[in-house]
Amino acid sequence: MLPELRQDLALHPGPDAPDGSPTWMLHDPASNRFFSLSWPAFELLSRWALGTVEALVDAVNRDTTLHVGEADVDGLARMLAGNHLIVPRGPQDTQRLAAHAQALKLSAGQWLLKNYLFFRLPLVRPMHWLQRMSPWVRWAYQPAFWAGVVGLSLLGLVLAARQWDEFTHTFTSYASWDGLLAIGIALSFAKVLHELGHAFTATRFGCRVPAMGVAFLVMWPVLYTDTNEAWKLRSRRQRLAIGAAGMLSELALAAIALVAWSLLPDTPGWGPVRSGAFLLATTTWVLTLAINASPFMRFDGYFLLSDAVNMPNLHERAFAMARWWLRECLFGWGDEPPEPVQPARRRWLIAFAAATWVYRLVLFLGIALLVYHAFFKALGLVLMAVELGWFIARPVWREFKAWWQRRADLRWNRASGRTVLLAGGLLVVLVWPWQTSVRAPGMLGPLQTQAVYAPYAAQVAGALPRAGDAVRAGQPLLALRSPELAARLAQAQAREQQLQWQLNQQPFDERLMEAGTALRKRWEAAAAEVSGLGEEMKRLTIVAPFDGKVADVTEDAPVGAWIPAGERLLQVIGSQGSKVDVFVDEASLPSIAEGQMARFVPAAPEQAAVQCKVARVDAVQLVSLDMPALAGPFGGEIPARRANDGRLLPLQPTFHVRLDQCGQAVALRTEWPGTAHLEGERRSLLGRAWQRAAATWHREAGL
Incomplete structure (x- = not known):
């Protein structure tokens, strides 16, 4: 015996299949779902009242050119039962419904997971309002209206091109919280119009719109309109119109807004209106095409493509x-x-x-x-x-x-x-444990190098040495004069001498005796200040830190010039040897050990590659990067950002590795950026991936 069908089901003619055969749509009003039926399925369902499988098969084979069997009836019956389209009569149906209800029960964690990822919140049931308002929007479906939209689009583009600089520079005015709020308001208005376009078009073609609301996809709100009844439409053109109505509404709004932005005066009174028109003319259609037109998610583009290919x-x-x-x-x-x-x-x-x-x-x-x-x-x-x-x-x-x-x-x-x-x-x-090579940016330079900076804001008292001059360790390179520091030293010396005199006279003066040991403490502090300022004065005479040659002498410090604190003056380079400073990420650090061989390839083609050895591996990550040529803001490979104080801060954990024994008998005169290839330990790709993921998790979790 055949199971009894529910009485509320409805059949509607559907579009032709790709092979030209007719199809039908079975509508379940309880869940507002539609099921596409092939010609054999329709013929079987239309004779379902015959009651038995044998009678049903005989009737279809007798009355039509089709040839169906009991397997076709069984498959159709299982589809109807699986989607709850039959009337439950026996214990088997009860067990099936109970199993389905049990499968729908979710634990607290499953419920939270499901509703966190996606859930819908119906807000209005707009069908009565849509039917009442539909006569007032008939003009939007006339060819003359869309011809006008095309004309407005062309006019808006011409007007915007005449003030293109102002148009493009307007984008930068929204790089603030107020600008983001304005964008959100404009997008909300455009998206409401988008959904009304779907709803009015579906109503125009006789489809019911049971609900409109907001859906949350990973807690991100997205407006939606229930237009499932579009599936009952036999005309593919009508289904395409419903699917495209939202995007066309936003594009029409963008065309009108572009003309409005071009014609509205740029005065304080019209400023907010003009800004809103600009946002509607730019953000709406761009986001519509970027998101809604994609056929890879179940947005408008997907349903348009589905209808286009039938x-x-x-x-x-x-x-x-x-x-x-x-x-x-x-x-x-x-x-x-x-x-x-x-x-x-x-x-x-x-x-x-x-x-x-x-x-x-x-x-x-x-x-x-x-x-x-x-x-x-x-x-x-x-x-x-x-x-x-x-x-x-x-x-x-x-x-x-x-x-x-x-x-x-x-x-x-x-x-x-x-x-x-x-x-x-x-x-x-x-x-397989492959022999891997760690590739990292580095800087090849002399083994000994020291940049000389002005310790204070001072005046150049003598001529700087020339580039290429040989110097000895401790040899004076430059003399600076700081009147401010000299005045502070003189004041400190006078104060120290006065306190020393008072300390000597303390046994003979009752007033000084009342100060007790505090007087000696004050004298000791003054003496320490004099000593410290004296050491600072000695720093004004800059000496060579080691034997070598002078390089990179600044041209902005002639005799008598005033220079600020921290001004780079020159560089002293050692006479022999070279080294490479390499900067590796956290995942590559475990593969590097002291004594390993490395090969450095300078970026300059005229400089030959050199073989080096790992001398030191720093286990503490860098706080700042002192080689701008390797930093991202200056075209280097190390991601970094510039802090307010001018330092370069790495954006990811970065570690310093020193290479020496680079085979350079004579020290280089300058530094060369390039790439270091270090021999890593034998590790599998799977092991490296796992170690990288574990290190990332450990770092980001703050363990």
Whole structure:
């Protein structure tokens, strides 16, 4: 006996299938879902009242040109039962419904996970209002209106081109919290108009709009309109119009706003209105095309593409076809394709599924990083792990699970043999301990080098040495004069002499005797100040730190010139030997040890590569980088930012490695940036990846 169908179900004619056969839509009003039925399924369902399988099969085969069997009836019955489209009568139906209800029960963690990732919040039931307001928006569906929109777009572009500099520079005025608030208000207005475009267009074609509201995708609000009844429309043109209505509404708004921005006066009274028009003319259509037009997520672009190629449930069907193709390539099971399609359409579905997987992988990785940075570290790491596990690891695990469940079907054939060879080769590549080379930016320079800076704001009292002059350790290089420091020293000496006299007279003066030991403490402090200022005065005479030659003498310090504190004056280079300062990241640090060989390749082609040895590995990361040529702001490879005090701060953990014994008998006269290749320990790629991930987790978690 056939199960009894629910009485509230409705059948609607559907669009023709790609092969030209008719289709029908079965509507379930309880869940507002639509099911596409093929011609055989419709013929069976329309005679369902016959009651028995035999009578149903005989009637369809007798009255139509189709040939169906009991397997077709059984498949249709299972589809109806699985989607709760039949009336439950017996204990089996009760058990099925109970099992379904039990499967829908979620634990507290599952409920939180599901509602954190995605949930909908219906706000209004707009059907009555839409029907009442539809006559007032009929003008928006006339060809004359859209011809006017095209004309306004061209006029707006011409007017904006006449004041293009002002138009482009307006973007910079929104780089603030007030600007972001203005962008949010403009986007909210545009998105409401977007959803009203869907709703009014669906109402115009006789579809019911049961709800409008906001959906939260990973806690990010997105407006939505329930236009599921568009599936009952037989006209593909009407379905395309409903899907495109939102984006067309925003584009029309952008065209009007662009003309308004060009014509409105730039006065304080019209300033907010003009700013709003600018935002609507720029941000709305850009974000609409960037987000809604993408067919890789279930936004407007997906439904437009689905209707354009006449394939409902495009993602699911493409994924099923791609999974079938992947399994056949890997194992050669010989399964039939999920659905019969032309070879060209099959290849397109597989390519579309692959592109969607890559797009979603990049998108979900970006969302995971965004979620991590939006919360404090501990919660951010947990939520990022949830994102990666749910959106990336979970689908991969489900596919592996499906392979394992069919392990009994595995046979030795050409596909499985190729898979074994590829898997074995990949395993060898991942686990074999390769001899790795650590590549890191570095600076080749003389073994001994010392830059000379002005210790204080001072006046140059003597001529600077010339570049190339040989100097000895301790030899005076430059004399500076600081009247301020000399005056402070004179005052300190006078104060110290006065306190010393008072200290000598203390045994003979009752007033000084009352000061007690405090007088001696004051004298000792004054004497220490004199000694310190004397040492500072000695620093005004700059001497050579070691034997070498003078290089990089500044031309901005002639005799008598005043120079600020910290001004670079010259550099002293040692007479022999070279060294390389290398900067490595945290993941490469464990592979480097003292005594390892390294090869440094200068960036300048005229400088030959040199062989060196690791002399020192600093285990403490750098606080600041003192080699601007290697920093990102100056074109180097090390990510860094400039602090308010001028220092360069690395943006990621960076460690210093010193290389020496570079085979340079004569010291270089200048420094050369380049790349160092250090011999690392033998480690597998899998081990390196695990160590890098563990180090990142350990660092970001603050353990």
